Amino acid sequence: MARPTSRVLTLLELLQSGGTRTVAELADRLGVDERTVRRYVQHLLELDVPVEAVRGRYGGYRLARGFRTAPLMLSDEEALEVVLGLAAARRAGSSTASATANETAFAKVRRLLPERLVRRLDAVLETAEYTDGPHENATPDAAVLLTVAEAVREHRPVSLRYGEAPQRRSLHPYGLVSHAGRWYVTGLDVGRGESRTFRLDRITWARSEAGTFRPPAGFDAAQHVLDGMASAPYRHPVVLIVEATEPEIRRRLPASVARLEPLTGDGRRFRVEIRAERLDWLPALLAQLDRPFVIETPAELRTLVAELAARLAQWADAGSATRT
Structure with missing residues (x-):
């Protein structure tokens, strides 16, 4: 509609x-x-x-006679920044007045842009999915983002160069996702025959190709990106058993960080899997959960948590002694 x-x-x-x-x-x-x-x-x-x-x-x-809409002289990059900024403000808007102001501002900008550019910007707005609230996005190259968005909307293959690798990759792009201030495209890497997710700011060149493809039915691009991040290979696989509800856990461990598996039918006990390059940030975060937990692995994390608990107890005792 x-x-x-x-x-x-x-x-x-x-x-x-x-x-x-x-x-x-x-x-x-x-x-x-x-x-x-x-x-x-x-x-x-x-x-x-x-x-x-x-x-x-x-x-x-x-x-009225003589009325003309003058073209808005913005480059593709400038227009993309304006439209993405308005889209972010629309998602963050907290009042009817701000939503109306955003809609009218968007309409004014849109109707003054060249039709060619409007079609490309519409592709971004129609295909973009967001995993969380507005962030200060690191906007990738406008040509890359606009090309990928059009390919996602029209189900067209796209050729791209990623990072410093000289060879081209062929991708069937299923979805365009904004997560934690970065843009990602996820889909089928044709050459490797597997699903892959690419950061758009690392794509140095992209071009839409002839033909079309059929994306998998019900494919959730945002969830696919989050699952990939949570299961990416890191140095330390962490497994916890946490007695808490999913919302309580997610307040500290978002889907991009941890995977949850319910262990009871009432949704109050979960196996939590985390992939971490370092463990030093986890003890304080687990303390902030303020819920019972058991560390299944690694043993090193148990040691770090015990050391933090000992320091906290020592500081609390020192404060009590000072007051007396």
């Missing part, structure tokens, strides 16, 4: 084609009722678009 903003912009395009359009005609073209058309016209008026009402048997709406 088209979003209201999209229909408002379609209405503007219809009026820009010239002449007077009847309410019935506009309703038919937009797939809405006549009352909604009038509401969309009011939205255009609020955006300072001079829409005139024409009375009479053949009346309807038209744009």
Whole structure:
């Protein structure tokens, strides 16, 4: 289903084609009722678009004589930054007023951009998935992000170069994901015959190829990226048994860090698997869980937790002695 903003912009395009359009005609073209058309016209008026009402048997709406929408002179990179910024603000918006301001700002920017660029930006907005709240994203090369987004939307293969490797890789991109301030594309690495996830800021070149593919039914790109991060090979495989609910655990151990396996039917006891390059950050984090846990592996982590507990007890006793 088209979003209201999209229909408002379609209405503007219809009026820009010239002449007077009847309410019935506009309703038919937009797939809405006549009352909604009038509401969309009011939205255009609020955006300072001079829409005139024409009375009479053949009346309807038209744009005021001489009205032109000047092109917005932004590079692809600038336009992408603006649109992603507005999209992030939309996700972070906490009030109706801020959501409305964001929508009108987005509509103004979108209708002033060249159609070629609008189609590419729409591909990003339509395909992007987010694993968490807004972050200060490290935006990758605009050409790479726009190319990959179009390939995801149209189910087209993409050739790319990754990192410093000279050879090209062929990818069937299933999804575009923003996670913790970075962008990822995940899909089938055709050459290796396996699913892979690539960081977009490490892709040095990308080009859409001929043909199409069919992505797996029900594929969850965001979850696939999170699962891959949680199961990536690191130096220390950590296994815990934690007596807590999933929300309590996830407050400290997000899906990108830990995999959970329920051990009881009531959802209050989990096996937690973590892959860690270092163990020094885990004792304090486990203390913050404030829930009973057992360390199955590694033994080194048990030692670190015991040492932290001893230090905390020592500092607490020292503070008590000072007061007395």
